[in-house]
Amino acid sequence: MTTQEIATRLAGFCAKGDWEKAQRELYAEDAISIEPEESPAFAKETKGLTAIIEKGKKFDSMVEEVHNISVSEPLIGGNAIAMVLNMDMTMKERGRMNMSELCVYVVKDGKIVSEQFFM
Structure with missing residues (x-):
């Protein structure tokens, strides 16, 4: 897949909150x-597809209800993809919140080899 094709597929998965489907199809092993910073819930860096999938499941387990997810049109620069992800959700024990983050992905040999989030 080209970087543009990956970006289009990724944006579609993210708009539906299908993190694991995106990871299994588009990410390198x-x-x-x-992450922007280390937190009690997540390490600063997670390495390997299996660990990334587990991190996604942990995030999902912290969500009580998703009200809305929107994704900007992906921007492509060489082998990099950037898009803004907005999530309106109710988190368990934290209440309703709006999260907006810039998501940057690097593609190599037709697979995503890194993702980085900026808030």
Whole structure:
């Protein structure tokens, strides 16, 4: 898949909250995920597809209700993809919140090899 094709598929999965489907289809086995900062819930870096999928499941387990998810049109620059992800959700024990983050992905050999989130 080209970077543009991956970006289009990824945006579609993210708009539906289908994180695991995106990861299983589009990510390399040795992909890395980088959070803005270390938190009690998530490490700064998560390495490997299996660990990234588990991180996604942990995030989903913290969500009580998803009210809305929107994704900007992906921007492509060489082998990089950037898009804004907005999520309106109620988190268990934290209440309703709006989260907006810039998501940046790097593609190599037709697979996502890294994702990094900026808030």
